[in-house]
Amino acid sequence: MGCLVPAAGLGLRLGAGRPKALVDLAGEPLLVHAVRALRACPLVGPVVVAAPVGDVPAVTDLLAPYDVVVVPGGASRQESVGLALSALPPGVDLVLVHDAARCLVPGSVVGAVIEALLAGADAVVPVVPLADTVKHVDGTRVLGTVDRSGLRAVQTPQGFRRDVLVRAHAAGIVGATDDASLVEALGGPVVTVPGHAEAFKVTGPFDVVLAESVLARRAAPGGRHAR
Ligand code: C5P
Numbered sequence: 001m002g003c004l005v006p007a008a009g010l011g012l013r014l015g016a017g018r019p020k021a022l023v024d025l026a027g028e029p030l031l032v033h034a035v036r037a038l039r040a041c042p043l044v045g046p047v048v049v050a051a052p053v054g055d056v057p058a059v060t061d062l063l064a065p066y067d068v069v070v071v072p073g074g075a076s077r078q079e080s081v082g083l084a085l086s087a088l089p090p091g092v093d094l095v096l097v098h099d100a101a102r103c104l105v106p107g108s109v110v111g112a113v114i115e116a117l118l119a120g121a122d123a124v125v126p127v128v129p130l131a132d133t134v135k136h137v138d139g140t141r142v143l144g145t146v147d148r149s150g151l152r153a154v155q156t157p158q159g160f161r162r163d164v165l166v167r168a169h170a171a172g173i174v175g176a177t178d179d180a181s182l183v184e185a186l187g188g189p190v191v192t193v194p195g196h197a198e199a200f201k202v203t204g205p206f207d208v209v210l211a212e213s214v215l216a217r218r219a220a221p222g223g224r225h226a227r
Contacts, residue, residue, distance in 0.1 A: 097156060
């Protein structure tokens with residue numbers, strides 16, 4: 001089981017003045033938390049991380065204990081995943097793609113995605129129901145309310161048969177915000193497994209507060225990792 005970790009985002013929404021992957025969470029860079037969460041799963045083999053172009057040496061040093069390959073990322077998430085995919089060693093037939101920004105993903109989510117892949121799925125996404133009511137708008141005008149019962153928010157890791165992911169990335173589709181949507185665009189089947197609140201994406205400053213509080217709870221005496 002290979003794993004690609006797009007971590008080359010600039011993190012502008014976080015406003016930390018450095019790439020998000022290198023922002024500290026409870027004393028360690030976000031990317032270290034993310035890679036450790038993946039390495040905690042014994043079925044995860046080769047890991048390829050796409051790092052910000054200027055930070056490849058620093059990220060390589062940082063991740064030296066975790067046996068990963070670090071490649072320079074691209075201008076978009078999709079491009080970064082494509083570059084990491086090209087660096088995945090041969091002989092790996094199943095691939096996870098995991099956003100570094102979802103650095104606290106519980107092992108149960110990684111395990112559920114892998115289990116679905118091993119059971120024969122072409123493409124797997126972890127999902128959670130939407131808590132908010134969702135409206136369709138035009139500027140500030142509300143056009144309507146979307147029925148949220150059939151909607152899901154999608155997390156990572158997403159899992160793929162390698163040949164399916166390679167075909168999806170070679171299809172010339174632009175602007176995808178996840179990898180499963182590339183498979184969907186080619187008409188391929190994508191299945192869901194349960195995601196988890198702690199697999200949230202660290203995007204803005206509030207998410208750093210949330211992540212540090214999750215880490216503090218996990219580190220507390222008697223604190224447990226999410227299952
Ligand atoms: O920007 P967004 O929140 O969608 O980023 C999701 C993940 O994709 C993050 O882990 C980010 O580092 C990564 N990314 C990347 N290359 C880019 C932009 C984002 O690897 N050019």
